[in-house]
Amino acid sequence: MAFLSSRVGRAKISASASSAQRTRELRAVGRDIIGLSQGEPDFDTPEHIIEAAHRAMRDGRTRYTPVDGTPELKQAIVAKFHRENGLAYQAENISVGAGGKQILYNALMATLDPGDEVVIPAPSWVAYAIMTEFAEGVPVWVTTRSENDFKLTAGELDAAITPRTKWLMLNSPSNPTGAVYSADELRALAAVLERHPHVWVLADDIYEHILFDGRRFSTFAEVAPQLADRILIVNGVSKTYAMTGWRLGYGAGPSSLIQAMARMQAQCSLNPSSISQAAAVAALNGPQDIVAQRSAEFEARRDAVVALLEASPGLTHTRPHGAFYVYVSCADWIGRSTPAGQRLANDEDVTAYLLESGVAVPNGAGYGLSPYFRLSFATSLPTLHEACRRIEIAGASLN
Numbered sequence: 001m002a003f004l005s006s007r008v009g010r011a012k013i014s015a016s017a018s019s020a021q022r023t024r025e026l027r028a029v030g031r032d033i034i035g036l037s038q039g040e041p042d043f044d045t046p047e048h049i050i051e052a053a054h055r056a057m058r059d060g061r062t063r064y065t066p067v068d069g070t071p072e073l074k075q076a077i078v079a080k081f082h083r084e085n086g087l088a089y090q091a092e093n094i095s096v097g098a099g100g101k102q103i104l105y106n107a108l109m110a111t112l113d114p115g116d117e118v119v120i121p122a123p124s125w126v127a128y129a130i131m132t133e134f135a136e137g138v139p140v141w142v143t144t145r146s147e148n149d150f151k152l153t154a155g156e157l158d159a160a161i162t163p164r165t166k167w168l169m170l171n172s173p174s175n176p177t178g179a180v181y182s183a184d185e186l187r188a189l190a191a192v193l194e195r196h197p198h199v200w201v202l203a204d205d206i207y208e209h210i211l212f213d214g215r216r217f218s219t220f221a222e223v224a225p226q227l228a229d230r231i232l233i234v235n236g237v238s239k240t241y242a243m244t245g246w247r248l249g250y251g252a253g254p255s256s257l258i259q260a261m262a263r264m265q266a267q268c269s270l271n272p273s274s275i276s277q278a279a280a281v282a283a284l285n286g287p288q289d290i291v292a293q294r295s296a297e298f299e300a301r302r303d304a305v306v307a308l309l310e311a312s313p314g315l316t317h318t319r320p321h322g323a324f325y326v327y328v329s330c331a332d333w334i335g336r337s338t339p340a341g342q343r344l345a346n347d348e349d350v351t352a353y354l355l356e357s358g359v360a361v362p363n364g365a366g367y368g369l370s371p372y373f374r375l376s377f378a379t380s381l382p383t384l385h386e387a388c389r390r391i392e393i394a395g396a397s398l399n
C-alpha cells in the first residue's frame with residue numbers, strides 16, 4: 001500500500017511554478033536567466049497599506065478572526081462592489097480567504113462530486129483544471145480561437161454543457177492571454193446559461209484593474225443580474241495592490257454557497273491572517289489613484305513587448321487588452337532544429353530551448369492550448385527589452 005494518497009498525483013505542479021523553480025536552480029549555479037514566469041506585479045505594496053498592517057499588529061489585532069473574514073473587511077468588500085461594480089451584496093454574501101486561489105479551492109471543494117464537470121475555456125489559468133481534478137471533478141477544456149482573441153463564444157459554451165456541468169470558469173482580463181470580454185460578449189454567454197439553470201459561473205475578476213486601450217471592465221453579475229443566484233465572483237488584493245505575498249482574496253455569491261465555502265476553510269486553515277485582513281481594509285477603503293497609475297505602467301510595458309515580439313520572426317500573438325501576460329504562438333518554431341541539433345517537437349521543447357537561451361517562460365500545454373508560451377511583462381522595461389532580444393536571437397538561430 002502506497003503511503004502517499006492518489007490525491008497527490010492529481011495536485012500537479014503548474015508550468016509557471018516549475019519554470020520559476022528551474023530559473024532559481026539555474027541562477028543558483030551562476031546562469032544568467034531572465035525570469036518571465038511570474039504572475040505578480042513587481043511593484044511594492046503601497047505605504048499606507050503597510051502602515052495599516054503595522055497599526056493592526058500594535059493594536060493587538062493578532063488573534064483568530066471569524067473564519068471567512070472580519071466584519072470590517074466584509075464591509076469594505078461590500079463597499080468595493082457597490083462603488084466599482086454597481087453590485088449590492090451584503091456581508092453574508094462575502095467570503096475572505098488566503099488569496100483568490102483559496103476562494104476558488106473552497107468553491108470547488110464545496111460543490112464538486114466525483115464526475116461533475118467544469119467548463120474551462122482553453123487557454124486558461126492552470127489552477128482551474130488542476131483544482132477541478134483535485135476535487136474529483138472533470139475539466140472540460142473548450143478550445144477558443146485566436147481570431148476571437150481566445151474568448152469563449154455562445155456556441156462553444158452551449159456545445160460544452162452536459163447534464164453533469166456544474167461550473168463555467170470565466171476570467172477577464174485573462175491569464176494567460178490578456179483578453180477582455182465586453183459587456184455584450186458576456187450577455188451572449190448569459191443567454192446560453194439562462195437555458196441551462198444547473199450551470200453556475202465562477203467569474204474570476206482578479207485582473208479587474210489592469211486594463212488597457214481605454215477598455216471598460218464588466219463583471220458577469222453586473223451584465224447578467226438575472227443569474228445572480230448562480231454567480232460566484234473571485235477577486236482579491238494580490239494584483240490590484242501588489243499584495244501577492246499577503247495572501248488575501250475574496251469571493252461574493254449566494255449566501256448558501258458562501259456558508260458551504262466557510263465550512264471547507266474551517267477544516268483547512270481557519271481565517272486568513274488578521275494582519276493581512278487589516279491591510280486589505282486599508283487597500284480597499286484607501287486612495288485608489290495608484291491603481292490606475294500602475295495599470296498605465298503595465299500598458300507601456302505591453303506596448304513595448306508586443307512591438308518587440310512583432311519584430312521576432314516566427315512568433316505571433318493576439319494583443320493583450322488587460323492583465324500582464326502575452327500568449328505567444330511558437331507554431332512556426334515547431335519541427336525546426338536548435339544550433340545544438342535538437343528538433344523542437346512541442347512547446348515544452350521550445351521553452352526548454354528558451355531557457356538555454358536565457359529566458360524562462362512557461363509553455364502553453366498547462367494552459368490547455370499548444371504550441372504557445374506565456375510571457376509575463378510584470379517586470380521592468382530594460383529587462384523586457386533584453387528578454388525579447390534573447391528570444392529574437394533564439395528564433396533567428398533555428399535551422
Ligand SMILES: Cc1ncc(COP(=O)(O)O)c(C=O)c1O
Nearest residue numbers: 039099100101125175236238249
Ligand atoms: C486568473 C487568476 N485568478 C486568480 C489568481 C489568484 O491570485 P491570489 O491567490 O494571489 O489572489 C491568479 C494568480 O495568479 C490568477 O492568475
